[in-house]
Amino acid sequence: MTWIDRLVERDDARLNTRTEPVIAGPEAPHAVVIGAGFGGLAAAVRLGARGFRVTVVDRLEQPGGRARVFRQDGFAFDAGPTVITAPFLFEELWSLCGKRFEDDIDLRPVSPFYRVRFDDGTSFDYTGDAEAMKREIARFAPDDVDGYEWFLAKSREIFRVGFEELAHVPFSRVQDMLKIVPAMMKLESYRTVYGLVSKYVKNDKIRQVLSFHPLLVGGNPFNVTSIYTLIAFLERKWGVHYAMGGTGALVRGLAGLIDGLGGTIRLGEEVAAITLDETGAMPRANGVRLASGEVLDADLVVSNADTAWTYRHLLPERVRPTWTNRRLERSRYSMGLFVWYFGTKRQYEDVAHHTILLGPRYKDLLEDIFERKVLADDFSLYLHRPNATDPSMAPEGCDAFYVLSPVPHLDSGVDWTAKAEPYRRAISQYLSDSILPGLEDELVTSRALTPKGFLDDYLSFKGAAFSIEPVLTQSAFFRPHNQSEDIGHLYLVGAGTHPGAGMPGVLSTARVLDTIVPDVEAFRNDKKVLVAV
Ligand SMILES: Cc1cc2nc3c(=O)[nH]c(=O)nc-3n(C[C@H](O)[C@H](O)[C@H](O)COP(=O)(O)OP(=O)(O)OC[C@H]3O[C@@H](n4cnc5c(N)ncnc54)[C@H](O)[C@@H]3O)c2cc1C
Incomplete structure (x- = not known):
């Protein structure tokens, strides 16, 4: 046990x-x-x-x-x-x-865990139910269903070592690290998350759906060790929840x-x-x-x-x-985040609790953010709509939201005082064109947090979010x-x-x-x- x-x-x-x-x-x-x-x-x-x-x-x-x-203005926004x-x-x-x-x-379970929307308007409901996941994968890439099963088995094994055995161990001595090297080699920790996912599934969209998790802890799926696929297993085993x-x-x-x-x-x-x-x-x-x-x-x-x-x-x-x-x-620091908190005077009932909106580029965008450190014109977003589960976060008939966009940390040199509003408007337009029609006209409250805010408020080195x-x-x-x-x-x-x-x-x-x-x-x-x- x-x-x-x-x-x-x-x-x-x-x-x-x-x-x-x-x-x-x-x-x-x-x-x-x-x-x-x-x-x-x-x-x-x-x-x-x-x-x-x-x-x-x-x-x-x-x-x-x-x-x-x-x-x-009567809305409550969880900032993070x-x-x-x-x-x-x-x-x-x-x-x-x-x-x-x-x-x-x-605590209430949330399902789907995430609705992943691709730039072409198609979407994938990501859940903890393996059979439902296989059905979703089959809609996009029937040939990848078997590979998904292999990937699941692998992420279970990575979780067993990476979380059960290592997460609570103090790595104070180099010997502690040397002891785990054989297990890490066996688990292919030298591969990146995207590399490991790609070994099992071939479809581009399914690769994105199974590899975005490191972004939730500030890592680039093309750079972080495949140990981080344990997050996907952690979610599957105990579910994704929301605290009322x-x-x-x-x-x-x-x-x-x-x-x-x-x-x-x-x-x-x-x-x-x-x-x-x-x-x-x-x-x-x-x-x-x-x-x-x-x-x-x-x-x-x-x-x-x-x-x-x-x-x-x-x-x-x-x-x-x-x-x-x-x-x-x-040292290398995680990406920054641009977070826009907003309330609307209507409800968007079709929008799930957690939506990931993947933009037109995946690897290239991540390179802009993590390596080139330039603020791109396109983005990939995470949208939070707590009212899907909890009416208490907004006045009656309204919706509280936040949307976050991964951006480079402050080494980018972006002047966020000048850039915040045009960047917000671009995101608003994208949301309006995709899943929140007429958004700008529905807004009743709004505020933003930029990497500069992460530095000023949390004293976060380089404004890194993670x-x-x-x-x-x-x-x-x-x-x-x-x-x-x-x-x-x-x-x-x-x-x-x-x-x-x-x-x-x-x-x-x-x-x-x-x-x-x-x-x-x-x-x-x-x-x-x-x-x-
Ligand atoms: C927008 C966003 C969304 C996220 N979403 C998720 C999610 O859905 N699920 C998830 O698991 N994780 C998520 N994360 C990550 C998670 O929130 C963080 O990793 C975690 O909360 C960080 O906790 P921490 O203990 O490092 O402390 P922090 O939250 O970083 O708090 C550190 C505190 O120290 C204070 N402080 C700093 N310097 C001083 C000083 N000199 N004197 C006094 N006080 C000081 C700061 O004010 C701050 O309050 C998200 C993060 C962000 C930013």
Whole structure:
């Protein structure tokens, strides 16, 4: 039985008899978490449940990070994640606090997972039902049905190794990486996602349908290792869900857990530096200094702020020989996103909850975005219509939407202040011509978030939407470790660390902490011994 089976089995008897977590007193070791994204909130819950006194600090006025909620003109817009997979990772956090997830969160399955619309107007309903998928594939390419079955079998095996065995392992030592090389070779991890998909299916449209998933975590399907086909399997095995009230309901739920554990969330306050004790052989994090000048002492610091930003701006270069400015600058970062949130005064009832609108170009467009870093005239879009499942997100008779377009990060040099409105209008026209007829006349509210906004609001290095790009040379041991290589008592969670971006990814970064952060007693007894490896 794997750790996932144990979680999914939801042992109610155990839950009912478990002792309530101890509320940490003022003497308990203090953990400061920088950032209230999903990674930071999950880390705070885990540390709180283990008896640490926890303070979370975020520069925004609300928790959630990229998953914050914009409310305007009666509409509610989840700013970021909308596709909820692997719900057991959330359920575990509730269970650690002696609570039941389903008492707080109403999770509903979404079907189809995605409606994929091609530029010629045809569309493919992508679901978790293998038979329905085969019927959809047969409509486009009967010869690819067998190949799809082989692909499914392969992605199941990749999931078993990539997620079940590796996602929660701290890749702190090179030996941890070397151990998995034979398994990775066997799974053909040297192939890209698109390369692996192409081995099994031949039709161009089916190749796109089976390979777009890495974009959901900031990777180019033509560049990232085929390990990322595990996302498709993750969705198939546990479904795609929506939290009633929006993803913001999950954020509010996690904040409630932290509160229940006696933790504190301080909003609207920026951390300007991680403070250090440099008296020992290795520097040790011992608190944070806020932009206001206030210092919060801590026994350990967890940064959920953007990883590159944490190293580049919150720590002096002399204490981080592993993550020098040069290395950070030369690393590859995920694409940016242009996100347009809008409300309409009518409902578009035929539009599915999740629609992917693939433009005329696939590989070439991705090269523009990831390699050439130019803003193309065409685009591929993801459209979110929560009202398909949840009427509470918009006033009666209206629809709340967001549409996102992958674009290059800020190295493109695009002046987003000037470009945002014409780019929005081009997207609006495309939607109007395709699935939202008459859109411009139906608009009642609108706002946009550009890569510049990702930099300004989330302090995301280069305005990247998903932090460090998930290519093989920046994965597992080669990704920033969850425990700083150079600074004791400093831990990192969130999209830029192992295993990476996306809600299941960042919740797993926090899960790694359970393995690498010593117990409360160890901090109480001998703080000096606790220097990071
Ligand atoms: C538009 C969009 C759609 C997405 N859709 C999906 C989806 O459908 N499904 C999915 O699984 N994933 C999705 N993702 C990815 C997912 O949302 C992210 O990978 C994940 O939420 C990132 O969480 P994080 O823990 O890295 O923290 P973040 O959300 O990045 O939060 C970090 C927080 O740290 C704060 N911070 C930074 N620096 C400081 C500082 N110095 N002082 C104080 N606070 C600081 C920031 O303000 C921010 O609140 C999407 C992402 C985006 C942008």
